Amino acid sequence: MIKITELEKFYRTEEVETIALNKLSIEVKKGEFVAIMGPSGCGKSTLLNILGLLDDPDGGSYLFNDIEVADFNERKRADLRKHNIGFVFQSFNLIDELTVFENVELPLIYTGVAAAERVKRVEEVLDKMQIMHRRNHYPQQLSGGQQQRVAIARAVVNKPKLILADEPTGNLDSSNGNEVMELLTDLNEQGTTIIMVTHSEHDARYSHRIIRLLDGQTVMENIMI
C-alpha cells in the first residue's frame, strides 16, 4: 500500500541544515499495523506528516497504492487525504467550539456526504466508540480518554484505508491508553492499515512490526509474533 524509497527531508534555518529523513526506504502492506519508534528528533513525526500528505519530501519517491504522490500539489494531496487517510494525534486536536457530534461530522462535510447520511454515520461510529451519550458535549467537558475516543471516531468516520496515529496514548493514563490501543487493534482487524508513532514499547507490542529510526534512517525492524 505504501512504498517510500530514499525519502529525504531537510529543515533549514539561517545557519544550520538539519537532516530529518536521510534516504529512508520503507514499505507497508495493506492491512498491516506498523509502529515507528525512536528517540526524540529521529524523524518519526516528519515521516508521519509526509505519509499523511501534510508535508512535502525534499527528495525520493512516495508511492501510495502504486501512485507516485511525492510531487502532488496541495489540491490533489487534500483530495487523496480526505478520502483515504485518518489522523489521530497525541493532543487530540479537537475543535473547542464544536460539539462531539460536530467534530466527528467535520470530515464528512468536507467530503460532501449528504446530511442524513452524515447523521447516520456519525451516530454509528459514536456508538461504536461508546461515546454516544456525550454527543452534545464540548471537548473541554470530556476526560482525556473520551477526547481521544472522539478523535479516533473522527479519524475513522470516513472509513479511511490508512490511519496515522501520532503517539495516540501520549496524553492518557494506562487504562485509557489500553482502551485506545484496543480500539486501534479492532480497526486493524477490520482491515484498516495503521501506522503509529510511539515512544511506548507497551503500545508498540500491539503492532505487527516495529520500525526503529535514528537520525532519519532505519536502524532495525522487529517483526512481532
Next chain:
Amino acid sequence: MLPPVVPSLVKGATWRIKVKLMLKNYIKIAWRNLKRNKAYAFISVTGLALGIACGILIFTLINYHLSFDNFHHNPDRIYRLYTQWNDETVSKSSGVPQPLGKAFRNNFALAEKTARIIDFDDNLISFTAGNEVKKFREENGVAFTEPEYFDILNFPLIKGDKKTLLSQPNQAIVTEHIAHKYFGIDNAVGKVIRLDNKISFTITGILKDLPANTDRKQEIYVSYSNLDEYTSKKRETNWDGVYSESKAFTLLKPNVSVAQANNALAQIVKGNYKGRDLKIWQFKLQPLSDIHFNADLDGYADKKYLWALFFIGLFLIITACVNFVNLATAQALNRSKEIGVRKVLGSLPNQVFWQFIAETALITIIAVIAAIGIAELALPVINNLFKSKMQFNWGQLTGFIIIITVLVIFLSGSYPGLVLARFQPILALKSKLSQKHIGGFSLRRVLVVVQFSISQVLIIGTIIVVSQLHYSQNTDLGFNKEAVVLLPLPKNDKPIISTMRNRIKEVQGVEKISFCYMAPASSSNNSTNVRFDNRAEDEHWGINTKPGDENYLSTFNIKLVAGRNFYAADSTREFLVNETFAKKLNLKPQQLIGKMMKVDGKTAPIVGVMKDFYNYSFHTEISPLCVMPSNKEYLTCAVKINMRNASSTLASLEKIWTNTYPDELYSYQFLDDNIAKFYELDTVLLRLIEGFAGIAIFIGCLGLYGLVSFMAVRKTKEIGVRKVLGAGILNILWLFGKEFCKLLIIAFCIAAPLAWWAMTNYLKDFTYRIPIGPGIFLAAISSTFIIAAITVGYRATMSALTNPVKSLRSE
C-alpha cells in the same frame, strides 16, 4: 563624622534608580518589539498618525474659522445692521437701505460710532505712471466708506492721519499690498487712482495688510461722499430698495442692550414706512461673532459644517485608537511568554501595565511626530481647497497635541495593558493562554463595528454629496449654458451696443448674440415690487427682473409655453414672465397674455410666458421673474459661439471689445464656469468628505487587518485540524468571511439611519435635490464589503495556505 542616613531619603533614591532602570528596560523592550514586529508597528503607527494628523488639521480649520474677526477691539459691542422682511415668508439680507445707518447715528445716542460702507465688485482701477496708463481689475472691488468704519473695526493705519481719513470727497486709502502692487512702494500717499474711468481719488492713507481671518476683504476704501456721483443715483433718502452690499456697522456704547438698539430700529421703521410696509420691514442687529457663520446673512462657514467636521475629526481619532487597541490585544497573545517570565521573576501586575503604557507612549510619540509631518504637508492642500491662508498656531496646537497624546496613550494603552497584567504566569509560560484569557474578542467586535459604522456613514455621505453635485451640474437648467461667452459692458449707450452687435455678428463662429443685464442663472439677482393687472396694491412677493434684448430667449435657448417673444425695443414696452409667476398668481400661463403689469415704475403688457428656468443655484427656489428690453440696464453681452474654432472666435471678440472700450481691461467668462461657482462650497465640502472618508476607511481596513490577524493566530490550530480533515481553501476563507459579514451588516444597520438623518439635513439646504434611495445604501454596503473582502482576503488566504503541519506544531 558622617551625618546619619535618613531612611526615607535612601528609599526615595533607590526608588528613583529603580524607576529609571525599569523605564530604560521598558523602552528597550518596546523598541525591540517594534523592530521585531515591523508590520504591527507600521500598522499601529500609520493608523494613529493619520488619525492624529486629521485631528490637527480639523482643529486648525475650526480654530481658523472661530478666529474670524476676533481681533477687533470690543468685539462684543460691534454689530452689523440687517434687514428682515416678514411677508408670506421671512427673508433676510445683510444689506440695509442706504439712509438707515445715518438715521441710527443721528437720531439715537445708543452707539459710540456707526458707519456705512457700500462695496462694488470687479472694478477697474487705472492711474498714470509716466506716459503709460496702468489698469487693474480688482475682484474684491472698492468700498465707499464712512470714516467711522475705522473707529469700529481694527484695521490699523500705517501711513496718514486717522482724524481726516476719508472725511473729504475724492480720498482713498489702500492696503500695503495694493500700494506695492500699483506703485511698488510702501508710501503711496498722494498718488491718484481712477475708479472705473469715472472718478479720481487721492490716496491719503495706507492700511496694514488685512489679516487672513477677516470677512472684510476690501483693500481699497474711498470717500462715501462720492457714492451718488459714482452710481448716478440719489439713494441717500431711498428707503424702498436694498442693495445687498450696502452695509452698516455700529459700536454700541457699553451698557446699551441689543433690545434697546432694536427698539430704536423699530422706531426708524415707524418713521419711514407706511401701510403694509410697516409690518413687513424690520431692521435688527447681528453680533460681529455671528457674521462669519450665519448662512442666512451671507456667512461663509455654516457652523453645522464645522460641527460635522469636528465629529469627523473625533471619529477619526477614535477609529485610530480603536485600531490600536485591536492590534495590541491581538498582539498580546504573542507576548505571553515574555510577560510570564517577567512575572515569575517578580514583576507586579501594575509594572506590566506601566510597561505596556510605556510601549504605547513610544508608538504614540512616533505617530505624533509623523502626524505633524503629514499635517504640514496637507495644510497647503487644504488652504488651496478653501482658498484660505490658514497657518498652524503652534501655541494652541501644542496644548491640543499634548492633550491628544495623553488621551490616545491612555485610551489605547490601558485596555491591552490591563489584559497583559492579568495573565497568569504559569499559563503564560507554557503558552497555554488562549482567547479565554485574553478576553475581549467581543469587545474587539464592537470596536470593528464602530469603525465600520463610521466608514459607512462617510461613504454614504460622499455618495450623496457627489450625486447632488452631479444633479446640480447636469440637470436641465431650463436654458442652455454651454458655449456661451459673457463679456462685460462698462458702457451701454445705444450707439456702442449697436456697433458692437454688428461687429460681433460678423465674427466667424458666433451663432447668437444677446445684450442683457445678467445670464438666466446668476448670483446677482434684482428683486422688486410688482403690480399685476392694475390691481389696487402690489403683490406680497417680489419679482426678479432680468432685462435683456429680443435675442435673450434664442441665445440661451429658453422656451415659451404661451404667447410670443417681445419685439425689439430700447426700453420696456412688453414683458415676458415665467411659469412660476403664473403659479404665484394662481393663473394659467395663457390667462396672463395681454394683461398689464407694473414693474420698477414701468407699465406694459405681458406678451409671453417662458418655461421655468433656474435663476440661481439649486439651493434656492425658482423666483417669479420677468424679462424685458431696457438698454440702459444691460451689463453683459452674451455670445453663443461654435466651440470648434473657439480660440479664434475668442480672439476676435477680444479685439472688438478692446476697440470698443480702449480704456478698460478685457475679461470674459464662460457661463458654465460661472454656474459651477454656485457650487464651490459644495465642491470643497465634497473633497473634504472624500478625503476624510478615504482616511477613515483606510484606518478601518488597518483595524480589520489587525482583527483578522488576531483571528488567524487564534484559529491556527482549528485551521490546521480542519485542513487535515479535508477542508479546502474556500472552507477556511469562509471561516473568516462569515465573521466579518456579520460585523459589517451590524455596522450597516447602525450607519444607515445615522447617515440618512445627517444627509437629509444636508439636502434640506437644496431646494431642488436628489431623493435618498435604496441604491445609495446598497452602493455603500457593497463597496464596504469589497474593501473588507480585499483586506480580510489577503490575511485569511495566507492562513488558509499555511501548511497544517506548522499550525499543529504550534500546539
